[in-house]
Amino acid sequence: MTDHQLPISTGFVEVDGGQLHYEVAGKGQPLILLQENGLVDKRIWDYQFLTFAHHYRVIRYDQRGYGQSLSSKKPYTAVDDLAQILQTLNIESAYLLALGAGLALDFVHAHASSVDAIILVSPEINPHQSFDEAMADLPTILERLAPAIEAVKQNDMQRATDLVIQDLMLPSSANYQWVRNIVAKNFQAVLNPPLPPSVDINAFSSRHQWYKEIHVPTLLLIGDSARSEIQSSTVSLEKTIPGAQKREISRARYLLNAEQVEQFNRAALDFLSAIK
Template identity: 40%
Template sequence: MTGEQPGETSFAPVTGTQLAYDVCGEGSPLILIHGGLLDRRMWDEHVLVFAESFRVVRYDVRGYGESQMPNILYSDAQDLAELLGVLGIQKAVVLGLSMGSAIALDFTLNYPHMVETLLLAAPTISGYKMTSAEMRQRWQALVSAVKANDRTRLFDLWANDPMMPQAQEYPAAHQRYRELLSEYSFVHPKRRRMPLPFQAWGGMRRSFVGGLGGIRRRHALICSCIVDSQMKTMV
């Protein structure tokens, strides 16, 4: 399954549901995991650039975009492993943004043999509690808007958050985020399996941090593009 143009959606069977995905390009596999409140379309500005050097797979996380979320116990990391199995991918470069970075980290902890390179943009960590009172307050306001299915309030809070690119600086990105958020599913994970504890990274440090120099040389394209993508892509 290589060489498809972005937008040609396929569905991969995983535990209890199907994940929507598309594939573009040839070469070593590169997996793109989108941020929260969004879906795989957030990579529209990047996928063709990445596809010049990689076989790019982007997918909708369970409950987002075109991927459904039945009421069963599940794991985002296991979903990704099963997706790669369907595609015949044994090892890949994994790139996650925000929520997607947490999934990428959990995947790496559970399936380290399947990760060639781990790339994180605006990373978050599953199960890591916020220590800043200001951040907790801002997050609680977002959670309240999500629970109320208040799309207008959600956009106002999230798109105007100090961490996000502002409309006056990046008007195109701001508008694109509004378009994607307008289709947010408001499907909330209720039966997600708890990931491995944060302390589990202690045993992984040597394996991944020790090879960063080679990663930068081999995948300079990704490193340079991610700097720019953080200025254009939300969540």
């Protein structure tokens, strides 16, 4: 994770109602690393950040309320925050490598000319689901998290953290403890959730239409032990986004970039290097 040959610049980007902490390394085509899971911060890319910086100008930043970025004081959108990152760092267009799918796809929809390619890792999104239907599914999500929530209520934070980690990666991963430390650090956000980003309900409910209009190179990366929801999401996105490619990472669940570093890095770099 350490490479002293590559200098790293850091700072804060001013956004409406807050600041976003970022890091930049490398030169060339900009590559922005995104994480949507609310229990990890930009450190989850430690095994990619400097490795990829040998080939690209790599940018990673903390979402509001996580890592070194403070919670928002007023309503905001994650798309506007990402746009502000690009503007502040004088980036006209970039590759997006996202843990999750929503932010990257929403950004393509709003700023198509600013995206040259997208890699979606463990996407869990149903293009045919309206906003109201997604809200109706929240009890199902909460049911999956019920044991961890109960552990939190009992003030057993160690057990709560372990239960959450089991949903993110296979216990056999060599980086299990490293990820656990990151999650434990961000667990305070579960107890005191930051203000979530606002959602464009119309764009959300019409995804099944505009996903078909995405025409940048797209790679879907999924673990062979991914939850069924992620598996079905990946199949749906592959069918909906024109020309989308899919690649499976073996012996991985959700945090593919931490579970199988070499497999993941090779898949991502091979895909990006093939773009003309």
